[in-house]
Amino acid sequence: MSLPGMQLELTRNEEGISKTIALLTERFGERCQTSMSLREQHGHTTSWLSNQPPDAVVFAQSTEEVCEIVKLCARLRVPLIPFGSGSSLEGHLNAPYGGISLDLSQMNQIVAIHAEDLDCVVQPGVTRKQLNAYLRDTGLFFPIDPGADATIGGMAATRASGTNAVLYGTMKDMVLALSVVMPDGSLVKTGSRAKKSSAGYDLTRLMVGSEGTLGIITEITLKLKGIPEAISGGIASFDSISDCCNTVIEAVQYGIPIARIELLDALTVQSVNAYSQLCLPESPLLLVEFHGSEASVREQAERFGEIAAENSLKKFEWTTDPEERSRLWAARHDAYWAGLGLAPERTGLSTDVCVPISRLADCVTATHEDIEKNGLIGPLVGHVGDGNFHVLVLTDMSDAADIAKTEAFVERLNYRAIEMGGTCTGEHGVGQGKMKYLPTEHGAGVDVMAAIKRSLDPLNIMNPGKIIALDTK
Structure with missing residues (x-):
């Protein structure tokens, strides 16, 4: 299956990889591992792109060791893929040309x-x-x-x-x-x-x-x-996604110093309620937080409530209780796993875009209509205070038609955001999955990026096949 941004013509340096693994094993002993389970774990975790595991994983414990490992890989022309905790989403950790995963988790001082x-x-x-x-x-x-x-x-x-x-x-x-x-x-x-x-x-x-x-x-x-003197948080539920977005736009334009403002569509709220055992109103909802003094957070919450009331607000509750706020934000952070629970037999593709705040309502509304029109299961959440939102598309990976439908939706979403003056990714990054959108977004800027890559990494050993496609032959 060909997925957006993936390179199909791969060139491996078999001899160099073999020599490198032998030398790393001699130097680092058990800190150089070649078990398939560990390699697959370091190939990717939460990405739906096909797993392309490295040939070995080496655990560095100091800057000096990293320098040593890089020099060895440069001498033998072997790719290096840095690894932290494995939480990236766009195939950043895959090893399309093989090579060494450099795990930095033990450098944790x-x-x-x-x-x-x-x-x-x-x-x-x-x-x-x-x-x-x-x-x-x-x-x-x-x-x-x-x-x-x-x-x-x-x-x-x-x-x-x-x-x-x-x-x-x-x-x-x-x-x-x-x-x-x-x-x-x-x-x-x-x-x-x-x-x-x-x-x-x-x-x-x-x-x-x-x-x-x-x-x-x-x-x-x-x-x-x-750390702020006082923190207050709350929920505001609305009849429609557009009412949520318009509230966000007006709150930002009025200069209310919101610390956090998250959008959850009705499907996401439904999944979060089931996963985190909450009783949130199952309609489009904003999760909001204010930081400052006792007086300022109260004033910010009240002003936000007034703006929300002008946009068909259904319910607004806010609290300064740390436990209640923590419970709400824990549920928001678990929205990915909650979303997967909507259809456990399907695979989730999480994608994000970001648009100017003035186009937020247009982009989110059009995306929601696209999901419904094409019969997709796609809960939507967003860090909407800066125009960034995510869609988790649940796809039947055994159904070629469903895969094609998902790919087409993701493509439309990315180009829609770019056409609105936004970007194909607000925070997921490019990796492999977003490479195809960079020429549309950056034009000749992609050539500048490629020139920088070639200048600094002429052997193309640093996480090759990500962001910029270079000839590795």
Whole structure:
């Protein structure tokens, strides 16, 4: 089966791969593994693209070891695919040319916390939950929350965001500097702890979102934020998806500093109620959160309620109780697994797009109509405060017609978002699955990306077959 963005003409360096595995086994012993189960786990996890496992998995424990591994792979011209926690969705971890999966999960040390400067330095295997647990007594937190307990290195590599992005931004806004092992094995520092700089090219931003195709991140310097004095959250249910979207648009345009605002369509609410044992109204719903002082969060909630009331609001409830808020957000983060429960015999394809906030209602409404018109099962959720939403299409992988219908829908969705001035992915990244949409979105910019890739990685060993298709012969 041919899926969007996949390369079918693959070239493997059999001799180089064999020599590399032998040398890695000699050097790292049991930290170099070739069992099929582990290789398949490192090929992909939550992607519906066909599994293309690496030939071996090696576990690095230091920057020096990463440099050593990269130099070996460069000498023998063997692909390297960096691995964090395996939560990516677009085939980022597949090994279409074989090679070595470089697992960075054991590089999980929090190197330094500079509370007075609101920053920290961590290794790439540190997860966001691990970091926030460590920070709890400092009064600080790391706000980027993609839902999954992803590693910080993986979040930087894919330019992750999530539920807090509307207030705190995305990974590109939170990363101050990186240590990156380049394709020749050399180590580069992309910046400093200074909050701003005009010194040369912005290499940090180049590497954030490069998906392991330009280098391997081994240390990250992050901005931190103060834990808010007060947090309030609530739900607002409506008769229609368009009422939800119009409420979001008006709230953002009025300048209400919403920390989180998530859209759940009626089908998603139904699945979440069943999975998380909640009793939310089974109609289109917004899940909202406000951060600030006691007085400000109350004022923000009241003003939001007034705007919602002008858009056929059915029900609005809000709370400052931490347990109640945590229960709601845990249910939102479990929406993917809840959605799969709607049709357990089917496979889920999760895709995302992002549009300018003024086009949100148009894009979401058109997408919902597309789902219904084509008889698809596709619960829809979104970080709609910044115009980003996701669809989980449940597909019968034994039915060629159903697969074709799903592929056609995903293609229409991506081109629809691009035509509205948006992007084919707000946070999932490109990987293999979104490659075909880049020429439409970026035009000649794709040639510039390819030139950068060729310049920095002339042997094309860094996660080849992702973002940019290059000839590897």
